[in-house]
Amino acid sequence: xxxxxxxxxxxxxxxxxxxxxxxxxxxxxxxxxxxxxxxxxxxxxxxxxxxxxxxxxxxxxxxxxxxxxxxxxxxxxxxxxxxxxxxxxxxx
Amino acid sequence: xxxxxxxxxxxxxxxxxxxxxxxxxxxxxxxxxxxxxxxxxxxxxxxxxxxxxxxxxxxxxxxxxxxxxxxxxxxxxxxxxxxxxxxxxxxxxxxxxxxxxxxxxxxxxxxxxxxxxxxxxxxxxxxxxxxxxxxxxxxxxxxxxxxxxxxxxxxxxxxxxxxxxxxxxxxxxxxxxxxxxxxxxxxxx
Numbered sequence: 355x356x357x358x359x360x361x362x363x364x365x366x367x368x369x370x371x372x373x374x375x376x377x378x379x380x381x382x383x384x385x386x387x388x389x390x391x392x393x394x395x396x397x398x399x400x401x402x403x404x405x406x407x408x409x410x411x412x413x414x415x416x417x418x419x420x421x422x423x424x425x426x427x428x429x430x431x432x433x434x435x436x437x438x439x440x441x442x443x444x445x446x
Numbered sequence: 447x448x449x450x451x452x453x454x455x456x457x458x459x460x461x462x463x464x465x466x467x468x469x470x471x472x473x474x475x476x477x478x479x480x481x482x483x484x485x486x487x488x489x490x491x492x493x494x495x496x497x498x499x500x501x502x503x504x505x506x507x508x509x510x511x512x513x514x515x516x517x518x519x520x521x522x523x524x525x526x527x528x529x530x531x532x533x534x535x536x537x538x539x540x541x542x543x544x545x546x547x548x549x550x551x552x553x554x555x556x557x558x559x560x561x562x563x564x565x566x567x568x569x570x571x572x573x574x575x576x577x578x579x580x581x582x583x584x585x586x587x588x589x590x591x592x593x594x595x596x597x598x599x600x601x602x603x604x605x606x607x608x609x610x611x612x613x614x615x616x617x618x619x620x621x622x623x624x625x626x627x628x629x630x631x632x633x634x635x
Contacts (some may be wrong), residue, residue, distance in 0.1 A: 357632050370589070377596075393611045397624055400600070404628030407593060412632075414593075418586050421579040423506035430583060437587040441594025446602055 357412040369413035377406030447512050450479040456551050461524045465534035476531050477521040480508055484515035489570030492549050493520040496576045498537040500529040504576050
């Protein structure tokens, strides 16, 4: 799944939406995995979620950089990365 | 790049009295026109500022477009820009519907112009909206938060999985590494 190719075809915004949809599909896949319960299905679901995240990572970063004036793109990137770190702090 | 100040007058439409402006029978629209240094014909982009905006409030966008070889026309909408010729005290949003006709009029007038008309690629005309990127940034920040959250929550999942499944060594490693395998598959061009 070449993320850069997809972004080139559909643009940043749609690529982010597709990434989120892929993650949603993976998350839904966790439900049968927990019901069965099956290790393989869990693995596949995790893989799908991570694929969505990978696409998000490729699409969201340059998108943050281009939504405003180029001079302030660094501060915007720093801001969203701060939120990313905040997520990793609050998760456990 | 060169900037021109232009005034367009549409005699068929008026500006209504609003926000301290007495009203006018003709609709005059002042605009800025930036000319790229690339070869003609130029594609045209109309930059439409938002409520209470100005023609040059997204100069970075105009510069980006200019570098890409676009001719950029940015009007001051008469009743939604305090920098417009009307000198209004505040924006009158009820005039926003008229802005569609303003843009249509500007495109028609520019294409009919003996100097500019010949230099515009009439098949490539578009508009760029002027809006703040604050909401987009807020949404993206929450997206990044969620993404950091999910990446870490995955590691805390492992002890739970161990209690449910009877995992052997390979399976444990796989669960830990499937995240990075997906990255390896998803990222390359």
